Amino acid sequence: MTKDYSSRKLERKQRRCETIIYNDVGIESSEMPTCFLAILNAGLSTGLTEESVLSNAIQYAPVQQVIMLPNKSYCFLKCHNVNNAERIYNNMHGRAGLEQRGGVVYLSYFKSLPMCKEENVWAKPLPEGLVLLPNFLTESEENMLLKAINLEDVEQSDLKHRRVKHFGYQFMYGENNVDPTKPLNEKIPNECDILWPRLKTELTKLGLPAWDWDVPDQLTVNIYEPGQGIPPHVDTHSAFLDPIFSLSLFGDVVMDFRRGSDRQPLKLLRRSMLVMSGASRYDWTHGITPRTLDIVPSETGLTVMPRQKRISLTFRRLRRGPCNCTFPTLCDSRINAQSNLAPVITDVVAAQLEEKNVHSVYDCIAPHFSETRHTPWPRVAEFLRSFRTGSVLLDIGCGNGKYLQCNNNALTIGCDRSSGLINACLERAKIIRENSSNLPNAFRCDCLHVPVRSQTVDGCISIAVIHHLATAERRLAAIREMARLLRLGGRALIYVWAKDQRANDNKKSAYLLQNKALNKKKDNR
Ligand SMILES: [Zn+2]
Structure with a gap:
């Protein structure tokens, strides 16, 4: 017997929403009933509240957990057993209104729930004190x-x-x-x-x-x-x-x-x-x-x-x-106390400071810098290898690209503010090209404005980059930019240092001395 038009239409809607959820949070729907239900077309972004989902669903069977994700038009329910989930599915799918202005909600079973910290919030011990x-x-x-x-x-x-x-x-x-x-x-x-x-x-x-x-x-x-x-x-x-x-x-x-x-x-x-x-x-x-x-x-x-x-x-x-x-x-x-101590500098001044003390230095020292940095740090490599096949990884401040080949099952892309280092990165690629088919991809950009779409990256690293930014606001903005790029459940690794380096430290970095000499040369021209 062929299914009628409206049920075929309903199924098409289900498949479309399931694909969106899979792409967003990486969980698969299930043809067979499970304990995990998704409400496919109603969530926080459509104005649905947790309490209205719950009060509706518990009319049909007990619910163990409700998961509402920020800015999403779907949400999830977890039941104790498949029977309870089936009762909710049969009573709500294509029927329940849920404050959706006359529309009805569509449900699907899923094999698991999205990773989130919300599980058993009631079972945790109270905050200390x-x-x-x-x-x-x-x-x-x-x-x-x-x-x-x-x-x-x-x-x-x-x-x-x-x-x-x-x-x-x-x-x-x-x-x-x-x-x-x-x-x-x-x-x-x-x-x-x-x-x-x-x-x-x-x-x-x-x-x-x-x-x-x-x-x-x-x-x-x-x-x-x-x-x-x-x-x-x-x-x-x-x-x-x-x-x-x-x-x-x-x-x-x-x-x-x-x-x-x-x-x-x-x-x-x-x-x-x-x-x-x-x-x-x-x-x-x-x-x-x-x-x-x-x-x-x-x-x-x-x-x-x-x-x-x-x-x-x-x-x-x-x-x-x-x-x-x-x-x-x-x-x-x-x-x-901290804000009284910190000198007030504007974003423009901060950017100028970075241009003089960071970008121009790196552009000058890029060839030598690259030659002395070719071995990936084991912890960073391990982090990159922990992503599954097909993941998209981004190295913000990739330098000479030494981390771009750590996980050959993932698409790893690098970017850096220094054109000198991007060139070094592409030079390395030429050498690697002879031995490998996995070529490094790298482009030049500012870590505060990465030209990559929001929530598209599975993993992001920022190794020895953020401390180059001149103000706390800019350092925070760099971390926010990473968070923007990550998809839900994505992970980032950040390494920073130079926290205790003093401005009047007697032992200056050899690179800073070298740059001073170069600046002098420029000034004398
Ligand atoms: Zn206090």
Whole structure:
């Protein structure tokens, strides 16, 4: 029997989307049912939310994991078993709407899921220094505190933003700081005094140290309606001491903690006390996604929890001086100190410095430089060989091209800013041509503007390049440029040095001396 027109059309759509997914993330679809489902035509880029996929799918069977990739028009579901996946497939494929304005979603089975760090975020241990004390208050204490903070005088604001009220000191959102010289008339209500001895007892019971200062002197009350949130942030180091206490009243919510690419959600139950100390206070950001449903673990996998109104009480103690924590990444005291030290130079000046001290040097020394550098470093070669057949590899700052033949099963392309080195690279190619069919490809370009399409490269190396750039912004831009080129799941290797080289170092590089002599010659002409 021949299939009807609409089911053939549906299949063509499936095949087309499967090819896109294969090209993007390298996973294959499966004709046979598996535990892994892809929703082929709805994802973050089409405005789909994780909570709406999940609440739809769990009507038919439990779901273990949802994977939404940034800027993609598809997403993935993982089920405990094939039966569950089949139930979801049969009920959703070509049927479910998922907020797609009348359109329906198409699904396919896949052999695996894309590589991502999102697996089992709920099973991970909490960030270091984070403690959640459930049932910290009784219901009557909760009511007593709500009465004490008296929210009746808090102005109504628009639906988009949470409402706030401050005690002790005003928190200034523009600067993310407080003015210690301007205390408010309204102090933290006395009713809150019950919290501190209890908190010390609870922390001692858990074998954790209490804090080494008196009691908090600043309180911010946040009123969140369902759908409202707070962007990821770290409480300004120099503004407040460690730890920070946050009491949840009225409703539950999921708070997200983030450090680098690590994300960890935490369910904050009504009447619980959250203690953020150490790394969790200084090195992780915390925030609440603005949405009306939260995703939480259930006995069968994941489920959704509707948000209610929630009132949070954040208690802090003013620091009155710079922070001396051991977590420099998000430390405003450290960041400000560094930006005061660094001389301010513009991009144009930076580019001129590089032209004089880097590019012209390399162009002069290229032949000799190339002769003395022909053996690939084993670690770099090993990295390049770790890519599978057919991968596209890019060496940014390839010099004489010594890494371009490390993996003959991949297409390796090099680029360099120095025309002298590109010539050396092509000279080497002439020699290699006699022995090999795999010729080096190299072109000249600036590592801040690589003329290669975004997300097309499987592997990228930058060996001894980035430290040649004159400012931190330009060095960061070079890394961003590499990230732009990499496809999802792609990998990069960066080597840099000269971090501790002093400007007035007595022993100057032979190359710099040589260049000085050349510059002199030029000047004398
Ligand atoms: Zn700090």
